Amino acid sequence: MAKAKTIVDERTLAGWLSSPTEARAARLLEEDKEPVFFHADVEEHVQDPETGVTKRCDVTLRSRTHPIATVEMKRPEVAAADSPALQSDSWSKAVGRGLPYFLTANFREILVWETAKGPDQSRPLIRYTLAADLSHSSFAPKRRAEISDNWVKFLDEFAQLLHQREEKQKGPRKLPPQVLELKEVIHEAAEEAAERIRSAVNEDEAFRQKTLEAFRLQFGVEISLNPHGSKDRLLAESLQVATIATFVVTTRLMLYQALANSNRADGTTFALDLLDITRSTGDPQRVLSDLAGLYEHARRKTGDFETQFSPSELDDIVFVDAASSRRDVGELWGKIIDVVQGADWEAPVTYVPGLYESLLDDEHRHVMGVHYTPDPVVELITAYAVQDPADIVLDPASGAGTFVTMCYERKRALGSTHDQSLAEVYAVELAQFAASLTGFNLTLADTSASSAYPRVFRTDFFQTYPGEQSGLELPDAGRVPYPQQVDAVVGNPPYIRFESRLPEERQEVFNFLQRHFLKTQTAYPNFTGKADIWAFFVAGAHMYLRPGGRLGFIVSWNLLASDYGDAVITFLARYFKIHALIDSRVERWFAAKQNTVIILAEKVADPAAKLSHQSNPNVPADHQVRFVRLKRPIEELVSSEAPRGKRAEDLIDEILATDHDAGDDLRWDIRIFAQKALLEMETSTDGFGDE
Known part of the structure; x- marks a missing residue:
């Protein structure tokens, strides 16, 4: 057996x-x-x-x-x-x-x-x-x-x-074919410019200092361009400087061509001259002069776009007259112009941020914090935050303008006009180049319109205050004040350690919140220690929002996994109705090394007296918070048939209509919690203490 x-x-x-x-x-x-x-x-x-x-x-x-x-x-x-x-x-x-x-x-x-x-x-x-x-x-x-x-x-x-x-x-977002072609010719022109930049740095200390200062101002990043240091580093930095400067000039050429291709609202054209330069020249100053003439021509013919076509220090850098072994600068810029003329450059916000990101090497992308939020995520947040065509919107750290451009498009999709939408969407951005990209993307949102003066404040958000005058002056509006109260605050505030800021910058942030605290007795948390700066943006958003206004931020996952994150949630639970906190099991939403969470919350009316440890009587006692964990990429959840600005409406409506735990849905897990329970997470409430 x-x-x-x-x-x-x-x-x-x-x-x-x-x-x-x-x-x-x-x-x-x-x-x-x-x-x-x-x-x-x-x-x-x-x-x-x-x-x-x-x-x-x-x-x-x-x-x-x-x-x-x-x-x-x-x-x-x-x-x-x-x-x-x-x-x-x-x-x-x-x-x-x-x-x-x-x-x-x-x-x-x-x-x-x-x-x-x-x-x-x-x-x-x-x-x-x-x-x-x-x-x-x-x-x-x-x-x-x-x-x-x-x-x-x-x-x-x-x-x-x-x-x-x-x-x-x-990784960098997928780019359409014409943008990949543009990337190649930008690289060719940048390689030639980098050789001249290295020569100028070696020969002219004043030029070197001018370039260093321009990059500090434009991008908030330090470079060395040290002619006596590492040769490899000088090669890498000069090429990156040349690439970025070439990209900046190219965006103006894209704007020029977009205007040349477009019709006004009355059906007439701008009748712009052909976009071209002297291609046979080896003199970079001749190319610079040709382009300056085209910019002035565009300003005269359109009666508009003064800010977008204004020269900058980057023009002088990329076209510096210095020794070079090459004499084909006109030919190289002619290639860029050919690509620009051969493609449709409408809706640049869908590809310009990705193009810029792809032009940076890994080191500079990390140092400069160049990580743009994908469109489907922006669609979801703006579908929640912008509910009415007349909504006034603020992005306190706009980057390339992905959020504010989507808000503009959503307002238009809801029935707003171009002029109204442009006047009711505000952006704040510290880095000059990022601010110019925001303006560029908003400018090309509708090239047939008669005016294009985006409300982009080039400053630190913590130097603003609701209703006060700004440094922005526009031809159609004069000196523009910061908005008094807004209906929506949206964006992706920076993930930078608060402690890494200079002492005077940290004090500036505390002064910003202290000023509002003295006015309203709002109990801001004590965001000290290892808090990221985005935590302070949440508190600042509260200052600008009207009661009933909506907050839509994408922030670090530390919101759910740190002491200062507990303090942020407690603050939100006290002064907002938190509708949803959303993260994902299947994707990261941009190229930073940490996971992220979307905050969707509605501000309630300020309480009559300062709150300490009690609930805000203006938050309904039975209000529930949805903790949502997505099981599919947002791109698969939003509608592919609806127009931009409306693709995520049904998705938001379904999430916010859920009033019970949902664990067997193929799209997401949802857990429901009473908001009043979140007040137990409080760490410290009477902020503005010592660091």
């Missing part, structure tokens, strides 16, 4: 994976590498009441802080790894836990599937052999070492997949 096979149950087999997972993580940490996977936890087992054999067993792969994927295990004699029933079980658990991946295994092999694609998939992302030809669990103990070794190799491959997808998600 044949000897009966000894069954090794799934729980035992799954348990073999825990130790090698943790050992792999420890080894990577010793090599100064951050593991993706720290644990393989056996979480659930169900025993058959008749046989006592474990029939089902889950393993959850975890990072240091959160689960990544659920694994459904079967013995090889019970099911194939790609069994539909096994897929369905594992997928349903991944959906319930909000995980982007689910795995199926039978210890002969293991398969990785993507949760968003559903339970009925034919092709896994990864198919990996753990024990070739393993036919029965009884043979598994003899092959335990083989299974463990292959499991570690599988984790290496799975981790590589996750890294690749993460890099793809956070």
Whole structure:
């Protein structure tokens, strides 16, 4: 009689994976590498009441802080790894836990599937052999070492997949073909300009200082351009300076061509001269003179766009008259003009930020904080924040103007006019170049309109105050004050440590809040220590919003994972109705290294007296907060058929209409909490203490 096979149950087999997972993580940490996977936890087992054999067993792969994927295990004699029933079980658990991946295994092999694609998939992302030809669990103990070794190799491959997808998600946005072509010719012209810039830096200290100051003013970044230092660094910095300056000049050419292609509201054209320069010249000053003539011509013919066509220090830098081995500057700029003339440059906000981001090397992109928010995220936030065509909107840190341009488009989609929308959308931006990009994107929002004077304040948000005069003067409005009260504050405020600011800058922020505190007795939290500066932007938004006005910010995930984040939530719970806090399981929303959270909240009326630890009587006692974790990219959730500015309306309406926990929806998990419970998270309320 044949000897009966000894069954090794799934729980035992799954348990073999825990130790090698943790050992792999420890080894990577010793090599100064951050593991993706720290644990393989056996979480659930169900025993058959008749046989006592474990029939089902889950393993959850975890990072240091959160689960990544659920694994459904079967013995090889019970099911194939790609069994539909096994897929369905594992997928349903991944959906319930909000995980982007689910795995199926039978210890002969293991398969990785993507949760968003559903339970009925034919092709896994990864198919990996753990024990070739393993036919029965009884043979598994003899092959335990083989299974463990292959499991570690599988984790290496799975981790590589996750890294690749993460890099793809956070990398520069995909650019349309004509923009990629423009990027190439910008690089060609910049390489020639970089040689002249290096020569000028070596020969003229005044030029070097002028360039350093321009980059401090325009971009808020320090460079050295040291002719006596590292040659490689000088090469890299001069090329980056030339690339950025060439890009700035190119945006003016794009504006010129867009105006030349457009019709006025009455059907007539601007009748602009052909965009061109002397292509046979090797003299950069001749090219600069030709372009200056075109700018002046555009100002005269349009009677508009004075600010957009004004020269800047970057013109003098990119066209500096200095020694060069090349004499093809006119030809190179002619190539840029050919590309500009050969494409449609409407709606630049959809591609200009991505073009600029792609022109920067990794070091400069990080130092300059150039990370733009994807359109679908901006659509979602503005669909919530802007409810009426007459809404007045403020972005206190506008960057390239992605949010304010979307707000303009949303107001137009809701029925507002061009003039009204342009006059009711305000932007504040410290970096001069970013402020000019905001103005550029708003200017080209409607080239057929008769006026184009965006309300862009080039200053630090913490130097503004509601209703006071600004330094901005426009031909159609004179000196423009900061808005007194707005209906919406939107944006992606910077993720910079407050403690990294200069002492006088930190004091400026405290003075900004102290001034309003003395006026309204608002109990601002004490955002000291390791707080990011965005926390202060939340408090500043409260100053500008009218009661009933809406806040839509995307901020660091530290909102949900730090002491100062607790203080922000407590502040929001006291002075706002928090409608939703949204994060994502499946994507990062821009290229910063940390995850992010969307805040959607509505300001309530200020209380009659200063609040300390009690609830605000103007916040309804039964108000509920939705904590939303998305399981699909926002781009897949917004409408592709609706016009820009209205694509996320249905998505916002459905999220805000949810009044119960929702864990089995393929799109998101939603958990409902009473807002009054969030006041218990308070750390300190009477801010403006010592640092």
